[in-house]
Amino acid sequence: MKISFVMPTRNREAVLAQTLGRLAELVLPRGVEAELIVVDNASSRKVSSAALRAGLRGAMDVRAIRLEKNRSAAARNLGAAHSRGEWVVMLDDDSYPISGEGLVSALREAGEDVGAVGGQIFLPEEHRGAEAVSAGIVAREAGGLPEVFVGCGAAIRREVFEISGGYDARFDYYAEEYDLCARLLLAGLRVSYDHRFTVMHRKSAANRDFGRIARRLVRNNAWVMQRYAPGAVRAAEVRGVFERYWRIAKKEKAVRGYVYGAAEALATLAVQPRREMSAAVWDRFTGLSAAREAIAAEMSVKRFESACVVMEGKNAALVRRALMEAGVTVVEDERGAEALVVGTMSPGPMLMARDLLMSTRAGARVIVPSVEVGKTPMGADVAWDGGERRGAVAA
Numbered sequence: 282m283k284i285s286f287v288m289p290t291r292n293r294e295a296v297l298a299q300t301l302g303r304l305a306e307l308v309l310p311r312g313v314e315a316e317l318i319v320v321d322n323a324s325s326r327k328v329s330s331a332a333l334r335a336g337l338r339g340a341m342d343v344r345a346i347r348l349e350k351n352r353s354a355a356a357r358n359l360g361a362a363h364s365r366g367e368w369v370v371m372l373d374d375d376s377y378p379i380s381g382e383g384l385v386s387a388l389r390e391a392g393e394d395v396g397a398v399g400g401q402i403f404l405p406e407e408h409r410g411a412e413a414v415s416a417g418i419v420a421r422e423a424g425g426l427p428e429v430f431v432g433c434g435a436a437i438r439r440e441v442f443e444i445s446g447g448y449d450a451r452f453d454y455y456a457e458e459y460d461l462c463a464r465l466l467l468a469g470l471r472v473s474y475d476h477r478f479t480v481m482h483r484k485s486a487a488n489r490d491f492g493r494i495a496r497r498l499v500r501n502n503a504w505v506m507q508r509y510a511p512g513a514v515r516a517a518e519v520r521g522v523f524e525r526y527w528r529i530a531k532k533e534k535a536v537r538g539y540v541y542g543a544a545e546a547l548a549t550l551a552v553q554p555r556r557e558m559s560a561a562v563w564d565r566f567t568g569l570s571a572a573r574e575a576i577a578a579e580m581s582v583k584r585f586e587s588a589c590v591v592m593e594g595k596n597a598a599l600v601r602r603a604l605m606e607a608g609v610t611v612v613e614d615e616r617g618a619e620a621l622v623v624g625t626m627s628p629g630p631m632l633m634a635r636d637l638l639m640s641t642r643a644g645a646r647v648i649v650p651s652v653e654v655g656k657t658p659m660g661a662d663v664a665w666d667g668g669e670r671r672g673a674v675a676a
Contacts, residue, residue, distance in 0.1 A: 282385065283314040285366030285439070286341075289356040290374035291322035296485045297374045301336030303481070309381040315341040318363055319374075320356040323348050354432065354457045355450035361442050369442055373433040376402070376482040383477035388436055396441040396470030397462065399430030400478030401657055402629060408484065413633065416640040421629035422482055426596070427571040427651045428472040429462045431629075434480030441470065455494065456501035463509045466562050474628055476657035492538030499526040499539055503546035507553045511563050519550070568596050568626030572603035572650040579620070579648050586610060588648070589618035592634040594625030600650050620646040628654045635659075 286304070290297050297319070309315055317337065321328040330345045337343055346359055361369045368388050370378070378384050384400075391398055402422035409420040425431040435458070445464050448457045462472050499522060506518040523543060530539035564570040579585070587610045590601055600622060604611050612618050621642060623634040631654055638647045639659060649655035 282312070282368075282389065283316070283366040284309075284368050284370055284384070284388070284436075285361070285364035286315065286317045286370045286372055287320070287357055287360035287364060288317065288372045288374055289320045289322050289354070289360070290324065290328060291351060292324045292326075293374050293485060294324075294326070294328075296483070297328070298332075298336055299483070300372075300374055300377050301333065303377040305336065305338045305340040307340065307378055307381045310385050313381075313385050314366075316365065317341055317343040318360040319343065319345050320360045321345060321347045322353065322356050323351045352450060353453045355448050355452075358447035358450075361437075361439065361447060364439055366439060368436045369439050370436045371432055371434070372480070373482065375485040376433040376480050378434075379403070379479040379481055380477070383479055384436070387475035387478040391473060391475075392471070394469070394471050395438075395473045396445075396465040396468070397430055397435055397437040397472045398478060399425060399472060399474050399628070400434040400436075400480050401474075401476045401632065402431055402434040402480045402482050404482055404484055412641070413637055416637055418633055418636045418640065421633050422484075423594075423627055423629050425458070425628055426566070426568045426626050427474055427628065427654060428466065428565050428568070429459050430472060430474075432458045433482050434478070436478065441465065441468075444468075452501050452504070453497055455497040456505055459502070459505045460508070463505065463556075463558070463566060466566055467509075467556060467558065474651075474653045476654075490538075491533050491535045495526065495530045495533065495535035495538035496542035496545070498529070499523065499542040500546040500549075502526065503543075503550065504553050507550045508556055509558050509563070509566065511557055511560055514563075515557075522546075567599060568651070569599045569603060571652070571654075572600050572626065573606065575648065575650045575652045575655060576603050576607050576609070576622075578652055580607060585619040585646065587612050587618050588620040588622045589613065589615045590624040591615065591621050591638065592624055592630075594627055594630045594634075596626040597624040599626060600624050603650065615642075615645075620648050622648045623650060626650060632657055 328345050333343045333345055387398055404420040404422055422431055449460050502522045503519050506522055510518040530536050588604050589612050601611050623631050625631050631649055635649050636659055
């Protein structure tokens with residue numbers, strides 16, 4: 282097996298150097314080859330091939346590709362086009378795999394219908410809330426869904442990536458993974474989640490502008506809904522995007538960026554390429570199918586008549602819907618519920634919520650609304666070192 286790591290970078294030399302050091306420490310199983318393709322997104326100072334080789338210390342082949350114009354996430358397309366591996370592993374310049382053994386196991390055991398594999402992505406401990414700190418809960422990346430990977434830690438079959446056309450350059454950054462995963466599902470493929478594929482995302486603050494982020498989040502997510510939502514729910518889904526990111530922009534004091542992004546979205550919705558999903562594919566894309574499957578699995582073990590949806594986040598309404606479809610009464614008071622059901626379909630927050638509930642709600646029945654994500658073991662066979670996660674998560 283050969284794996285190609287593809288990593289865009291722009292004006293973050295120190296961050297990139299740290300990541301190269303981590304990749305140099307990555308131990309892959311015998312017989313597995315790896316290469317790293319760094320795409321320099323028009324950095325002020327050109328990324329040096331010699332510096333890349335020195336940083337990796339001979340751990341793998343490395344190539345640098347220089348762009349004269351910043352192509353943002355679409356730079357990954359050029360990296361993939363120059364790759365030679367069976368799988369293209371997408372990283373950011375501040376993210377790296379934790380376990381080579383876990384990564385390879387996840388890829389080798391992926392079914393033939395799996396076009397991409399998303400991993401569990403950890404964050405430095407400063408990203409934990411006070412309650413998580415006191416309970417010893419590790420921090421995980423937000424975003425994504427059971428069949429939508431997070432871009433800083435995803436593996437895609439190279440042939441699938443080429444046939445799909447890769448990332449849509451019009452997205453710049455943010456929600457481009459949703460657009461790509463939607464096309465994979467429409468092609469009859471699956472996007473799987475595998476907890477053995479572990480990634481540390483140091484989430485460097487360098488070059489991050491939340492006004493710009495808010496602008497892209499509202500525009501790009503509105504585009505995704507416009508492109509793929511079934512006709513019966515499309516208007517409501519687009520409206521939901523505007524409402525969700527308005528709340529986030531106010532919280533993050535990024536209202537100006539949001540206003541620009543919302544205006545861009547409204548001006549461009551009508552020209553988005555429409556590829557309406559069937560109801561069945563849409564339910565997979567949004568996570569509703571995963572929630573239904575997880576609740577059915579729990580019911581097969583031991584039935585419950587009432588549940589409280591707790592620690593709500595992305596697509597919490599779908600968790601409630603899946604419970605009601607199963608004949609479960611949703612109550613608002615934990616004390617009157619037979620089960621506590623995590624109220625988000627985003628894998629990282631889902632796992633953080635599960636671990637926190639298991640640590641703080643002694644004796645409670647805690648349900649995670651995704652069978653695959655729920656297989657992730659609690660705890661970790663690693664220690665925090667300087668705010669970064671080292672070693673491999675327990676399998």
